[in-house]
Amino acid sequence: MSETVQESTKVEESAEPTPNTDQERSNTETLLVQEGDVAGDYLERLLDLLDYDGDIDLDVEAGRAVVSIEGGGDLEKLVGSRGQVLEALQELTRLAVQQDTGVRSRLMLDVAGWRAGRREELSTLGRTTAEEVLESGNEARLRPMTPFERKIIHDAVAAVDGVHSESEGEEPSRKVVVYKSS
Numbered sequence: 612m613s614e615t616v617q618e619s620t621k622v623e624e625s626a627e628p629t630p631n632t633d634q635e636r637s638n639t640e641t642l643l644v645q646e647g648d649v650a651g652d653y654l655e656r657l658l659d660l661l662d663y664d665g666d667i668d669l670d671v672e673a674g675r676a677v678v679s680i681e682g683g684g685d686l687e688k689l690v691g692s693r694g695q696v697l698e699a700l701q702e703l704t705r706l707a708v709q710q711d712t713g714v715r716s717r718l719m720l721d722v723a724g725w726r727a728g729r730r731e732e733l734s735t736l737g738r739t740t741a742e743e744v745l746e747s748g749n750e751a752r753l754r755p756m757t758p759f760e761r762k763i764i765h766d767a768v769a770a771v772d773g774v775h776s777e778s779e780g781e782e783p784s785r786k787v788v789v790y791k792s793s
Contacts, residue, residue, distance in 0.1 A: 639674070646676040646708050646716050653707040654680060654720075657700075661685070676718040678704070686723040694729065697722050698757060730763055737767025737787075741774045744789045755784045 647669035658665050664683030671677065680686060690697045701720040708716040721727060740751050753764065761778055764787045768776040776789045 640671055642712075642714070643671045643674075643676045644669070645712060646714075646718055647671070647678055649708045649711045650676065650678045650704045650716075650718055650720070653704055654678065663689070672719075676716070677721070678718060679721045679724075681723065689722045690725045694725060694757070694759075697725060698759075726759070729760070733760055733763040734767045737764040737776075737789075738771060740764075740789050741768045741771035741776075744791050745771065745773045748791050750791070751789045753787045753789070755780070755786045758785075761785065761787050 651667045651669050654667055658667075658680070663685040665680045665686055666682050668679040668681065669676070670679070680689070688696070689700055691699075697720065700722070701718070704720055705716040705718055708714075708718060719726070736753070740753065744751050756764065765776050765778075768774055768787075768789055773792050774789055775792050776787050778785055779788055780786055
């Protein structure tokens with residue numbers, strides 16, 4: 612029943628004049644903070660169940676809620692091989708937020724700084740690959756990556772003039788290919 616009420620409220624809001632930009636930003640940030648709070652509660656319960664130590668940090672960056680768990684050595688288990696456990700945990704957290712708020716979440720979860728470190732590694736890989744392609748003129752195919760990883764590579768390649776990148780293949784074997792621009 613609350614879902615129906617929320618939906619009808621959204622319809623009524625859209626019939627009103629469009630709020631000013633500051634009001635829209637304030638509403639969006641409020642919703643993102645709510646997402647972070649719901650995610651934080653969910654993850655806090657999970658850490659308690661697992662008996663893992665960790666501090667949860669909530670933030671809003673680039674139009675999405677960002678939740679970080681820092682702390683005990685057990686947290687590495689929540690990252691897993693190449694971040695696979697972290698990806699699954701992020702999806703579960705997004706589903707918990709959606710179930711509570713009724714809105715699909717795009718929140719980003721980081722555990723023990725793994726995503727931050729991975730972002731730096733991938734930016735360097737993207738930049739050096741782009742420079743090698745620019746110098747040699749030969750395209751470069753990188754190994755299959757997650758959507759998170761591919762986006763970082765695409766952003767790093769886009770920062771180098773004279774090259775561009777595209778994704779090819781099907782999940783989970785989707786990869787980035789870097790080309791010299793014509």
